[in-house]
Amino acid sequence: MDNLDTRYLPHCSSTCADKFECFACVDHQPAINEIVKMQSLVAQLRAIVLPACEIMNDLQLELVSQLFGTLQDCTSKVISELQIQYSAQLIDVDRRKLVGNISDCKKGCTKKKYKRSRYGDSTSYMTPVPHYDGHQWRKYGQKIIRNSKHQRSYYRCTYKHEQNCMATKTVQQQEHNTTEPVMYTVAYYGRHACKANTCPAPPHVIETSTPQGAMSLHRTIGTQEAVSPDTDSHKILENEHATPQWTEDVQGLLEKIAFAPLDSDIWEIDAILSLGAR
DNA sequence: GGTATTTGACCTAA
């Protein structure tokens, strides 16, 4: 836990200015355990995907799918756990606002309702990859934010109507130096009520606007070290095509794609791929 | 034709 990067930890939206102080202000032990588990899974998955080459066989596809599924479960648990704790800390004034709004509607207002779900129980993250959080989202708005160079995008759960899931999130690009990777602030509001919100399929179905050019790389595999989510048993699968130089090249390409701006068009991603492949 | 995204209008809280 000592080497955990606190930039990527959830922090309160209201009271704690310091992220690490906030991280420690309530009992986050269950969430911490899940984050640690998630880091381990990510490391293993990285070992599978980065040395990628040639087409996966069925066993390899199954392993990648299982790892992503477990990783997404962990992510969901972390978010749910933290949101439960933050919800318990809602200040009274926010509760009164919420109750007041409900009672106002019961008084018989017939106007079109623009419900606001922002009452303080939010979590936010800094991340270079704001879309891969294990849930499926649909974009429903975009706004220019005052004193900010970049627009804020608004997403709701894909299953909002089907399962009355009121979870939403916002994504906003941070201002950054050209020497640093692009970072995004992702804020989550509300809790997922949907059951089909995790995606067991390969990761490219999570984000509908993800550039397609980036996805072709997920079809390949090289040397992999995988852990079964059920048994924690390790097994090594060798692939004769994964040379060290090739692995290094693919890793570089993936990092470039991961740090590309959210609004990168397909041709921009293709340009990264073609330039990087030389 | 169905589904997702974009975008201007509308609404609410501060």
Next chain:
DNA sequence: TTAGGTCAAATACC
């Protein structure tokens, strides 16, 4: 009054 969150029609994409 203004900034920001949400809606929904228009548009784009597959």
